[in-house]
Amino acid sequence: MRLNESGKTSSVTRGTIRAVAEELFAENGIHGVTTRALAEKAGVNMAAVNYHFGNKDNLTMAVFRDVARRSVQRRLDNLARIEAEAEARGVSPSLKDTVEAFVDAYVNEDTPRTGVLLAHLVLQHRVRPTEWTRAIVQEELDDFALSYMEALRRAAPHLAENVLHWRYHFMVGAVMMSLSDQTSDGRMRRLSGGLCDPENRVEFKAQMVSFLVDSFGQPETAEIRMAHADP
Amino acid sequence: MRLNESGKTSSVTRGTIRAVAEELFAENGIHGVTTRALAEKAGVNMAAVNYHFGNKDNLTMAVFRDVARRSVQRRLDNLARIEAEAEARGVSPSLKDTVEAFVDAYVNEDTPRTGVLLAHLVLQHRVRPTEWTRAIVQEELDDFALSYMEALRRAAPHLAENVLHWRYHFMVGAVMMSLSDQTSDGRMRRLSGGLCDPENRVEFKAQMVSFLVDSFGQPETAEIRMAHADP
DNA sequence: AAAATATTCAAACATACGTTTCAATCATGC
DNA sequence: GCATGATTGAAACGTATGTTTGAATATTTT
Numbered sequence: 001m002r003l004n005e006s007g008k009t010s011s012v013t014r015g016t017i018r019a020v021a022e023e024l025f026a027e028n029g030i031h032g033v034t035t036r037a038l039a040e041k042a043g044v045n046m047a048a049v050n051y052h053f054g055n056k057d058n059l060t061m062a063v064f065r066d067v068a069r070r071s072v073q074r075r076l077d078n079l080a081r082i083e084a085e086a087e088a089r090g091v092s093p094s095l096k097d098t099v100e101a102f103v104d105a106y107v108n109e110d111t112p113r114t115g116v117l118l119a120h121l122v123l124q125h126r127v128r129p130t131e132w133t134r135a136i137v138q139e140e141l142d143d144f145a146l147s148y149m150e151a152l153r154r155a156a157p158h159l160a161e162n163v164l165h166w167r168y169h170f171m172v173g174a175v176m177m178s179l180s181d182q183t184s185d186g187r188m189r190r191l192s193g194g195l196c197d198p199e200n201r202v203e204f205k206a207q208m209v210s211f212l213v214d215s216f217g218q219p220e221t222a223e224i225r226m227a228h229a230d231p
Numbered sequence: 232m233r234l235n236e237s238g239k240t241s242s243v244t245r246g247t248i249r250a251v252a253e254e255l256f257a258e259n260g261i262h263g264v265t266t267r268a269l270a271e272k273a274g275v276n277m278a279a280v281n282y283h284f285g286n287k288d289n290l291t292m293a294v295f296r297d298v299a300r301r302s303v304q305r306r307l308d309n310l311a312r313i314e315a316e317a318e319a320r321g322v323s324p325s326l327k328d329t330v331e332a333f334v335d336a337y338v339n340e341d342t343p344r345t346g347v348l349l350a351h352l353v354l355q356h357r358v359r360p361t362e363w364t365r366a367i368v369q370e371e372l373d374d375f376a377l378s379y380m381e382a383l384r385r386a387a388p389h390l391a392e393n394v395l396h397w398r399y400h401f402m403v404g405a406v407m408m409s410l411s412d413q414t415s416d417g418r419m420r421r422l423s424g425g426l427c428d429p430e431n432r433v434e435f436k437a438q439m440v441s442f443l444v445d446s447f448g449q450p451e452t453a454e455i456r457m458a459h460a461d462p
Numbered sequence: 463a464a465a466a467t468a469t470t471c472a473a474a475c476a477t478a479c480g481t482t483t484c485a486a487t488c489a490t491g492c
Numbered sequence: 493g494c495a496t497g498a499t500t501g502a503a504a505c506g507t508a509t510g511t512t513t514g515a516a517t518a519t520t521t522t
Binding site for chain 1: 350398403405443
Binding site for chain 1: 478479480481482483
């Protein structure tokens with residue numbers, strides 16, 4: 001095995017497999033990709049997958065860990081940017097900018113597949129958690145989630161801590177499920193008679209941001225406080 | 232095969248298989264149930280599954296079609312009830328009652344497994360759509376979605392048609408993903424340090440309803456209108 | 463009670479996967 | 493330029509799963 005300057009293995013085949021895997025995962029979902037189909041599309045032998053990645057799970061894990069990192073990095077960059085911009089004007093980031101920093105990572109034009117792939121990962125973890133989906137979610141996404149909630153707390157200081165948590169998870173759910181609509185049967189487009197389409201990234205972002213600003217912007221009601229205390 | 236009064240096949244074994252299947256699907260997800268495990272837990276022979284249901288897909292489909300119907304029926308009943316109550320007072324149903332009529336079907340104590348099972352179905356359809364998931368979603372759920380949106384339109388008449396559609400799907404996403412959190416790794420509980428728990432049905436309902444009322448209650452902004460018109 | 467039909471059972475079967483093997487080829491360092 | 497190790501290739505292997513089989517048993521019908 002050839003080693004590159006950083007000590008990692010390097011190989012055209014390895015790179016091809018990885019790239020084709022990412023493409024196929026985005027199209028067909030995690031369980032919709034067989035070693036044979038992957039090898040054929042990549043123009044390599046089946047054994048190459050195991051030779052270069054050990055086994056299929058390792059390859060899958062590598063692809064999705066990378067996707068998770070990219071999405072987190074984008075959102076951290078977004079947060080840093082809006083914080084710098086806000087500071088320059090002597091204010092804190094607005095709620096709108098804060099939720100936009102989150103949603104943007106899934107719908108921007110620069111990283112077109114990230115959103116769909118991350119939705120595949122997260123939904124797969126929900127439908128059938130495995131050791132490696134758990135590892136990626138906890139190791140790559142959980143820390144970010146907590147630090148994002150800090151940003152959200154600053155942008156919506158009127159929300160009680162528990163309300164903030166609930167709504168963060170509602171937000172994640174709404175985003176993930178909308179993204180996954182692109183890869184299944186296009187339910188939103190069908191039900192709306194073509195009026196709405198989650199593949200329209202500009203409107204997706206605008207609708208999602210306004211939806212979230214509207215809900216995060218409201219203070220908690222007495223009723224919720226009671227339901228939490230109740231049990 | 233014995234036939235009952237309505238002409239349908241009847242059999243204790245058949246009923247047992249169905250009941251155990253539903254239980255296992257709720258626990259382990261759609262792909263987490265093998266014919267062997269199912270037969271063992273039900274105390275029947277493996278071949279009984281194929282004898283009574285033709286094949287495994289048929290059984291799965293029967294279980295989930297039933298789940299989908301139950302959830303739709305519950306929500307239709309809820310809608311009918313709040314409309315009758317509102318009419319008795321000479322008003323139309325409130326937005327809060329309307330969204331509560333939706334959420335209730337997933338978190339009430341009477342049908343405890345419906346929510347989790349429906350989440351499994353919908354997420355499975357998103358992760359890996361098949362002929363039968365498509366059939367159930369379109370045949371059992373789509374009509375209801377459209378008629379529910381009519382109720383929502385009456386309760387939130389300030390929302391433009393496209394905004395209504397987007398937000399309906401955001402709502403479904405938030406509900407489904409929160410339900411699925413119960414069957415995977417309990418992310419909400421973990422990240423909130425135990426502060427929030429989607430298995431707490433009372434708080435789930437209250438938080439979800441207030442989240443949705445806050446967002447559906449707001450009129451659309453000029454910005455969204457532009458994004459829709461834009462490209 | 464006998465015949466016909468429905469149901470159960472253990473075992474064999476089919477197959478779609480990921481994985482391993484091992485020989486052939488290619489690249490690299492000496 | 494040859495020896496060593498890395499890479500590729502075709503085929504075989506192992507396994508988990510749904511499915512079918514055909515005899516044995518139970519149930520229903522007449």
